[in-house]
Amino acid sequence: MTTTLPPLPPDVAGLLRAVDAPPRLVAHLALVHQVAEEIADFCAREGLVFDGGAVRYGAATHDIGKTVHPEELSAPGSRHEAAGHALLLSHGVPEHLARFARSHASWGEPGVTVEELLVSLADKAWKNKRVQDLEDHVVDRLAAAGGRERWEAFLALDGLLTRIGEDAPRRLAVQAAHPVRTG
Template structure:
């Protein structure tokens, strides 16, 4: 849904990068399986390390870190889209992350924040609203 909206707005984005990052960003949970159902961040550097060892590009492997550490890192739009997708999927909304995405998109389109805010904010809300359903299905109940 996020990539579709970016396409509708003519946002220049590497959608293939985002799709791949969505698949691999939590790869470190393979070596830290307790973080599948409990809080933890050990999977982030472990995932990056594992992917680098498997020959994945450093830019893509970095998504293991940036999806959760976007506040502390300089991130591409693709990394920010992954981070916001990850939080919205869980039904969470983080204003500072969402505004960072909106501002990045507005900047790339040479528009004001408020020109793109309504469409993106509505989309963020729609995605987050179904978070409880997705989480209950992913837990098998």
């Protein structure tokens, strides 16, 4: 098995080096970013209008707060969310991009944007975790955007997520091959 990671945007890769992000975190962000690209491309083809660059950036940085709370790389926790948002802002990242670090687990909140939904979906889909409530929000947006019946949008998204999920064991193994700590 190869442990080569998909590329991250150069500015994100530089930021991750600057904050000394652990290898496992870099692997996770690269893998979620790759899945976000698949989801974004699919949603754009389905007629959904959104900021694809923001989705890709958000997926590539959503867990950056785990550099501040590295214990959350191997255990549950949410302290990394606010910490990541603050970290990104302190490095000059604009709010419209930094917000994903804070919002990637908040898809059920009022006023959630389609971009936030797609980053949240990528963060689940990369490991084949299906979250019905989250997927329902995306299906609703897809159906409205494409003027389709809800069931048609559901079937299309379900097909995409099933295909993405089939590669989850490989992605999980690639992430696990990278150490939690630097050095």
